[in-house]
Amino acid sequence: MKKITLLLFILSTLLFSFEMNYDKNTTGLVRHLKIYEYPEWVSVIDLANGKRIYFSSPKGMFEFYFRPGKWPEFGIQSESDFKDIYVTDYATSKPVKAKGAFYVYGSDVTSPAGDDLVPFDSYKNAEKFSKEHNGKRIFGFREVSRGLINWLNDSL
DSSP, X not given: OHHHHHHHHHHHHHHHOOOXXXXXXXXXXXXXXXXXXXXXXXXXXXXXXXXXXXXXXXHHHHHHHHOGGGSGGGOOOSGGGEEEEEEEOTTTOOEEEGGGOEEEESOSOOBTTBSOOEXXXXXXXXXXXXXXXTOOEEEXXXXXXXXXXXXXXXXX
16 A cells, blocks of 8 residues: 555656756746756746747746737747746745746845746745845736836836
């Protein structure tokens, strides 16, 4: 029985784990920064057509998400063209599904892209970080707006 339980655990871990595989040549789409230099900020969008796009921060990922037409080479026509979106949990450095993450706005921690949204897998960790780093607000994925991203970029 213990062997079966262990086997099921290992299989479920493999099924639900995700790795952001990149090398020293991988650059982020929006800011063209080398991803490996800032692993705690990496974000990834996997498209339904099989393409994978890397970003040097959550802010860059949201820039693409809200304005995919700026990059017509990816052929995004609708929300269904986005297969999976991942961000790196700032507390654990593990990839987490972006749509289930919580994002701290206004903290004293900046990404290589400047003011950014710091992602966490749990609200509890986001709240703790926010208190320790003067965060102003915590957002869920659907609460992040194009206007907020423009504000972070000083481009309103």
